[in-house]
Amino acid sequence: xxxxxxxxxxxxxxxxxxxxxxxxxxxxxxxxxxxxxxxxxxxxxxxxxxxxxxxxxxxxxxxxxxxxxxxxxxxxxxxxxxxxxxxxxxxxxxxxxxxxxxxxxxxxxxxxxxxxxxxxxxxxxxxxxxxxxxxxxxxxxxxxxxxxxxxxxxxxxxxxxxxxxxxxxxxxxxxxxxxxxxxxxxxxxxxxxxxxxxxxxxxxxxxxxxxxxxxxxxxxxxxxxxxxxxxxxxxxxxxxxxxxxxxxxxxxxxxxxxxxxxxxxxxxxxxxxxxxxxxxxxxxxxxxxxxxxxxxxxxxxxxxxxxxxxxxxxxxxxxxxxxxxxxxxxxxxxxxxxxxxxxxxxxxxxxxxxxxxxxxxxxx
Ligand code: XIL
Numbered sequence: 001x002x003x004x005x006x007x008x009x010x011x012x013x014x015x016x017x018x019x020x021x022x023x024x025x026x027x028x029x030x031x032x033x034x035x036x037x038x039x040x041x042x043x044x045x046x047x048x049x050x051x052x053x054x055x056x057x058x059x060x061x062x063x064x065x066x067x068x069x070x071x072x073x074x075x076x077x078x079x080x081x082x083x084x085x086x087x088x089x090x091x092x093x094x095x096x097x098x099x100x101x102x103x104x105x106x107x108x109x110x111x112x113x114x115x116x117x118x119x120x121x122x123x124x125x126x127x128x129x130x131x132x133x134x135x136x137x138x139x140x141x142x143x144x145x146x147x148x149x150x151x152x153x154x155x156x157x158x159x160x161x162x163x164x165x166x167x168x169x170x171x172x173x174x175x176x177x178x179x180x181x182x183x184x185x186x187x188x189x190x191x192x193x194x195x196x197x198x199x200x201x202x203x204x205x206x207x208x209x210x211x212x213x214x215x216x217x218x219x220x221x222x223x224x225x226x227x228x229x230x231x232x233x234x235x236x237x238x239x240x241x242x243x244x245x246x247x248x249x250x251x252x253x254x255x256x257x258x259x260x261x262x263x264x265x266x267x268x269x270x271x272x273x274x275x276x277x278x279x280x281x282x283x284x285x286x287x288x289x290x291x292x293x294x295x296x297x298x299x300x301x302x303x304x305x306x307x308x309x310x311x312x313x314x315x316x317x318x319x320x321x322x323x324x325x326x327x328x329x330x331x332x333x334x335x336x337x338x339x340x341x342x343x344x345x346x347x348x349x350x351x352x353x354x355x356x357x358x359x360x361x362x363x364x
């Protein structure tokens with residue numbers, strides 16, 4: 001009897017996260033959703049100091065930050081480079097992670113040649129469609145059965161809910177989305193197919209995305225989930241706005257994936273939210289207020305914001321498949337360079353030395 005009581009005591013001690021610093025985030029949220037991170041080449045090849053142990057302790061999902069984007073994977077027509085992808089899959093298998101491919105059809109980080117004919121004139125619809133299908137064939141085909149989900153189309157809408165006028169949309173019309181999803185499903189019928197975007201919580205944008213999904217569903221096109229990127233700020237969007245989007249996506253029978261979570265703590269020269277890559281401001285001290293470290297009160301605010309978000313996520317764990325951070329630590333976050341170049345930003349839960357910021361894990 002004494003032994004049994006002792007066992008319970010020890011178990012109780014170790015199941016309290018605050019008392020067990022070696023418990024990873026993936027364990028803490030094991031019954032809720034997967035915990036993912038975006039990774040770069042140094043991280044998937046084990047060259048980043050301290051990267052491997054962080055990946056294996058905390059994460060059970062990985063997304064390539066850049067390595068599978070068109071410009072990297074097919075820089076010239078017909079020349080495919082899978083060096084990153086292969087290393088990514090190997091690392092993912094090592095840590096038994098759910099692997100996400102990012103991204104097949106996007107207007108950014110896609111070479112100009114894709115949208116042009118051999119004379120440099122706009123490509124015909126026929127040519128562009130065949131390039132899109134060829135790309136999906138090669139890339140999804142290469143990792144069929146190994147990469148488990150794809151961000152098939154990225155950022156097709158403006159924040160006001162109108163179609164983004166990308167070369168895809170201009171040349172192929174609105175059906176380009178359907179074409180991409182159909183092709184991806186044909187090449188890997190088991191892969192989960194996602195539509196991914198930022199500011200999904202914005203009412204007009206959300207309505208437009210939901211309408212697009214209904215159209216796809218009515219035509220029998222397979223789409224399994226919506227990726228809410230989750231490039232947030234300290235005080236916007238509100239928890240209610242995010243919750244509303246989770247509920248609406250779920251009502252259509254789709255999974256919610258938080259695909260690129262980070263929280264920008266720095267001021268912005270524009271009041272635009274989200275992650276429009278075309279914003280690009282030069283550095284100046286005014287926009288880089290904390291080069292030596294984030295003030296304590298702001299770090300506490302950041303951690304509180306993460307706690308509120310994860311409480312929300314946990315309340316909707318039945319609807320949410322995965323929460324992926326956009327970067328492993330503050331050191332490598334893209335927000336050090338966007339929307340202003342060369343800043344010192346603090347948007348993640350792991351600081352520049354890869355230590356977990358205090359005050360998060362003990363809340364769960
Ligand atoms: C970003 C990467 O993090 C940067 O390294 C790169 O220079 C630009 O792209 N939305 C997306 C991501 O879907 O692919 C973007 O990633 C961030 C915004």
